[in-house]
Amino acid sequence: MYSLIADAVVVARYLGATLVLPDIRGSKPGDKRNFEDIYDVEKFVKSLDGVVRVAKYQPAKLSSRNLAVVRVPNRVTEDHIAEQIEPIFRSKGNLRLATYFPSVNMKKTEQKSNINSVECLAMFGTLELQPEVHEVVDSMVERLRTLSRKSNGQFIAVDLRVEILEKKGCQGMKSCYSPQEIALFLRKIGFNKDTTIYLTQSRWDSSLDALKExxxxxxxxESIMAVEKKEKFLNSEASEFEKVIDFYICSQSDVFVPAISGLFYANVAGNRIASGRTQILVPANIPGSSASAADFLSSYVSKKNHLAYSCFC
Structure with a gap:
């Protein structure tokens, strides 16, 4: 969501257009939420005051079906907006933006442009959870810290989702690590059996037993959310809530381990860098019996090449 919002704000700013609060769309057709279901609308509007005009609702006279749809590459440049988007905006007057990801590109660019500061503001200064979702995340983080008494209240968050590991894109590539590989990695860099681990996997799967051993x-x-919140936040139609909860818990954990490489990892890394939580350890198959955790620090941190470093220098 951070990437999508940043692109929309950058385009609206360049065009001098009004930004309508976006729907939050899930991976399944028809799976969408209103912006205010998840994020604090007042904070969003206030943070963009003087930068971009924001409308909470699409004007009634505009039909979504009649809007010109423009594909916007993530981290859109001024040249692209001027050449590909502005002419359509000038002729049509209203656009629907559809961001796509030619690649996961969260590295900072060397050349400075007028949109850098707007991109930074949009990514790190506009989105805050609405109170109920905020409360759910805070209570889950608090529960994890309570369960981590033997490790001074510290816990690791591991982005490991079985349904993604089973997809063909993960087979044979070392951009994804299995539960067993994660278990061996964490042991070899010094974590012991008292370590508390949060998994982004929603419900237990038997393939995780190797990690639990x-x-x-x-x-x-499922195991740490308050019972009365599960019906709303852990049902078959709550995938967007689940992603947001994972994002914020992974951003607040003491250590973050991305078992899956990709956009979620890049966005969490940015949020962690912005808040000074730079313990991001990227898994690897380690020959031998032990290694130093410092050797597996994310290159986003070790090389300081994440775009967050150009926002928080």
Whole structure:
């Protein structure tokens, strides 16, 4: 969501256009939420005051079906807006933006442009959870810290989702690590059986048993969310809530381990860098019996090449 918002704000700013609060669309057709279901609208509007005009609702006279749809590459440049988007905007007057990801591109660019500061503001200064979702995340983080008494209240968040690991894109590539590989990696860099681990996997899957053998204090959303919140935030139609909860818990954990490479990892890394939580350890198959955790620090941090570093220098 951070990337999508940043692109929309950058385009609206360049064009001098009004930004209508976007729907939040899930991966399945028809799976969408209103912006205010998840984020604090007042904070969003206030943070963009003087930068971009924001409308909470699409004007009634505009039909979504009649809007010209423009594909916008993530991290859109001024040249692209001028050449590909502005002419359509000038002729049509209203646009619907559809961001796509030619690649996961969160590295900072060397050349400075007028849109850099707007991009930084949009990514790191506009989105805040609405109170109920905020409360759910805070209570889950608090629960994890309570469960981590033996490790001074510290816990690891691991982005590991079984349904993604099973997809063909993960087979044979080392951009994804299995539960067993994650268990071996964490052991070899010094984490012991008292380590508390939060998994982004929503519900327990038998394939995770190999990880639980090494690390018995391992938890999913299902096991630490308050019972009265599960019906709303953990049902078949709550995938966007689940992603947001994962994002914020992974951003607040003491250590973050992305078992899956990609956009979620890049966005969490940016949020962690912005808040000074730079313990991001990227898994690897380690020959031998032990290694230093410092050797596996994310290159976003070790090389300071994430765009967040150009926002928070």
């Amino acid at each position: 090494f690390f018995p204090k391992i938890y999913t959303k």
